[in-house]
Amino acid sequence: MEKKRFCIVGASSRxxxxxxxxxxxxxxxNMCEVVGIYDCNPGRSRLxxxxxxxxxxYETFYEMxxxxxxxxxxxxxxxxxxxxxxxxxxxxxxxxxxEKPMCITVDQVRDLLDARERTGKNIxxxxxxxxMPYKLKVKELLQSGxxxxxxxxxxxxxxxxxxxxTSYFRRWHGKxxxxxxxxxxxxxxxxxxxxxxxxxxxxxxxxxxxLDRYGAKGTDRSKIGGDTPGTHCHNCPHANTCALYKxxxxxxxxxxxxxKYDGYTTDACLFRKEIDxxxxxxxxxxxxxxxxxxxxINANAPFEGWRIAFTGTKGRLEAGExxxxxxxxxxxxxDSIRVIRYGEAPExxxxxxxxxxxxxxxxxxxxxxxxxxxxxxxCKRATVIDGAASVLIGALANESIAQGGTVLNVTERLGRDLxxxx
Numbered sequence: 001m002e003k004k005r006f007c008i009v010g011a012s013s014r015x016x017x018x019x020x021x022x023x024x025x026x027x028x029x030n031m032c033e034v035v036g037i038y039d040c041n042p043g044r045s046r047l048x049x050x051x052x053x054x055x056x057x058y059e060t061f062y063e064m065x066x067x068x069x070x071x072x073x074x075x076x077x078x079x080x081x082x083x084x085x086x087x088x089x090x091x092x093x094x095x096x097x098x099e100k101p102m103c104i105t106v107d108q109v110r111d112l113l114d115a116r117e118r119t120g121k122n123i124x125x126x127x128x129x130x131x132m133p134y135k136l137k138v139k140e141l142l143q144s145g146x147x148x149x150x151x152x153x154x155x156x157x158x159x160x161x162x163x164x165x166t167s168y169f170r171r172w173h174g175k176x177x178x179x180x181x182x183x184x185x186x187x188x189x190x191x192x193x194x195x196x197x198x199x200x201x202x203x204x205x206x207x208x209x210x211l212d213r214y215g216a217k218g219t220d221r222s223k224i225g226g227d228t229p230g231t232h233c234h235n236c237p238h239a240n241t242c243a244l245y246k247x248x249x250x251x252x253x254x255x256x257x258x259x260k261y262d263g264y265t266t267d268a269c270l271f272r273k274e275i276d277x278x279x280x281x282x283x284x285x286x287x288x289x290x291x292x293x294x295x296x297i298n299a300n301a302p303f304e305g306w307r308i309a310f311t312g313t314k315g316r317l318e319a320g321e322x323x324x325x326x327x328x329x330x331x332x333x334x335d336s337i338r339v340i341r342y343g344e345a346p347e348x349x350x351x352x353x354x355x356x357x358x359x360x361x362x363x364x365x366x367x368x369x370x371x372x373x374x375x376x377x378x379c380k381r382a383t384v385i386d387g388a389a390s391v392l393i394g395a396l397a398n399e400s401i402a403q404g405g406t407v408l409n410v411t412e413r414l415g416r417d418l419x420x421x422x
């Protein structure tokens with residue numbers, strides 16, 4: 001089998017840990033090769049290169065594409081640049097593999113879909129949650145008709161306070177212009193799961209969101225132990241008194257060690273005035289097939305985890321996990337899915353647990369990217385339309401929030417039926 005040639009744009013933690021390390025490992029090196037890496041921070045590019053068999057480092061994206069001649073470009077940059085680099089890759093004759101979210105605005109969705117039609121190249125979305133055995137079992141049960149036809153979905157995702165939840169506010173993700181906020185940089189995963197589970201695409205979206213805890217007016221500002229916030233934890237005058245101080249840089253070879261090139265680190269103050277993303281949000285979705293969904297995300301929860309429930313014509317299915325928090329909570333729901341049919345006792349469906357990266361999803365996704373063979377009865381391989389649909393929910397939710405909760409029509413806002421792009 002001829003080796004697949006990949007280039008990576010974005011020497012990020014995800015680009016390094018998910019793609020560079022895996023694709024250059026002994027397991028896959030006979031099937032593929034990474035022939036180039038580019039990032040605006042040359043220090044991070046060189047770090048990834050030296051840690052992964054000396055991948056060729058390029059000074060510009062143009063130089064990498066035209067000299068390395070990859071089959072596909074893996075885009076793991078800041079979210080706001082996903083569309084730009086994917087389009088450049090397709091225009092240069094390469095397929096694009098885009099880390100979630102596919103992009104962050106409706107206009108970027110339109111640009112990506114138009115470029116795919118124009119160039120004839122392919123876009124692959126890396127929705128690793130579709131490959132996680134637990135979440136795949138939910139799909140299998142729904143698809144088998146375990147609760148009949150799904151009518152309604154309730155879905156919530158909680159991010160642990162002063163941990164994963166606050167991490168988005170310490171990094172570049174804290175600006176809507178960079179990440180689209182939690183409804184895109186994080187929740188695009190969740191929206192794809194919901195779309196996949198109900199086997200439909202969104203028709204209408206409305207939402208509300210707010211920023212309570214962080215930013216210049218955050219209620220948690222009182223926890224810094226002083227009147228004026230610093231800029232970063234690593235040089236903050238309140239390091240000894242701030243209840244939300246974290247040492248995130250002492251052993252940081254990726255960002256702190258390469259700060260001299262662009263000034264970026266992952267421990268920016270939670271109360272800087274630039275923060276404008278929401279720390280909690282809720283939305284409603286009406287699907288094309290008539291299913292309705294309510295969704296909520298909270299970055300300030302006392303635990304990390306999610307719950308989803310489907311009501312169908314034959315009963316109800318409940319699933320979810322607690323992934324971080326107090327020890328008494330951790331095992332809750334992680335190894336079973338509950339099906340409650342009308343007039344019957346609840347049935348707990350056992351699910352095998354997997355401890356590898358992202359519940360076993362990352363490795364299975366990598367294998368499918370390199371060698372997508374065999375049948376795919378549960379449609380794990382996400383299409384570009386799937387990627388667009390997940391973004392459209394988040395992007396329209398952001399627009400709805402800005403308009404006070406207005407109900408927005410997906411087709412009207414996109415200017416074309418999403419399915420017509422097939």
